């Protein structure tokens with residue numbers, strides 16, 4: 001569709017995400033560093049409230065100052081305020097020029113410091129992702145970019161897009177910042193096909209990692225984000241603690257959003273293994289929160305711990321008060 005219309009939808013979370021769920025979570029993803037999150041692309045929503053009332057959150061114009069900002073109330077409300085039945089979205093113009101490159105670093109701290117440097121310098125990258133040496137090895141082993149093989153070192157993936165001149169300019173600026181943090185030379189994807197393969201290797205990385213698990217292994221996948229000023233600190237300490245587990249584990253993430261994930265494979269049949277992974281994950285989450293960061297948890301981690309640490313009681317009370325006018329029972333809509 002993009003090729004024909006010259007337009008595309010830039011919000012890009014997990015490969016299985018559906019539009020309703022993307023609204024429900026105000027999702028982000030690889031392109032959020034440049035294009036923002038779902039809330040930035042919703043023009044209006046048709047919502048059925050708990051009592052059957054149907055509302056439209058907004059009309060077409062961009063101007064939003066008249067009345068409540070209902071788009072922002074419903075986007076990210078996790079289905080608790082109403083059922084979204086129609087969604088009108090904006091599309092972005094396909095950029096004139098696009099380039100994809102990777103650059104390696106001697107340590108994960110150097111890679112994270114370079115990423116923070118890029119963001120703090122205000123360089124307009126289209127996407128910036130991090131993968132540690134284990135994750136790069138997984139990409140090579142999976143063969144998803146064969147015959148090309150990548151260096152198995154902490155790596156930043158960049159997408160540059162814009163006019164020819166702005167892309168050239170951004171590459172130069174990022175190159176200089178990377179050098180300052182001991183980065184190697186850029187390796188560019190040689191054509192559109194290789195760009196696609198490289199980016200899909202990043203997108204499919206969780207599945208590539210899962211395909212390597214031994215029989216009986218489970219994966220613990222974590223998700224934290226911190227301010228750029230603390231990114232290098234948290235990623236260095238967390239990686240060390242994760243490596244010390246002695247398990248098959250890797251780091252990757254949307255580093256341009258100050259975000260990274262750990263994926264740790266463990267065997268709950270081995271005495272104490274799950275508990276040590278849980279300790280490591282809790283330490284990372286607590287560290288992120290102490291650094292004024294945030295977390296989401298995708299596995300069986302205690303919801304109570306998450307709620308009591310990630311949001312304050314006052315936040316939770318405000319959220320539940322907000323829900324009351326929409327439904328006396330506040331029944332959440334089940335996930336699709």
Ligand SMILES: Cc1cc2nc3c(=O)[nH]c(=O)nc-3n(C[C@H](O)[C@H](O)[C@H](O)COP(=O)(O)OP(=O)(O)OC[C@H]3O[C@@H](n4cnc5c(N)ncnc54)[C@H](O)[C@@H]3O)c2cc1C
Pocket residue numbers: 012013014015016017018019020021022023024025026027028029030077078079080082083084085206254332333334335336
């Ligand atoms: C490998 C992988 C990578 C991912 N990376 C990212 C990422 O980078 N950023 C990110 O944000 N997410 C990411 N995700 C998570 C996921 O893709 C997103 O959260 C997505 O937005 C949810 O879509 P879904 O269709 O799975 O929604 P669901 O899980 O089905 O629903 C999400 C919420 O929306 C509500 N909902 C669904 N439909 C409606 C509706 N019609 N009306 C009202 N409420 C509704 C549900 O009740 C639920 O509360 C990733 C997932 C995977 C597996």
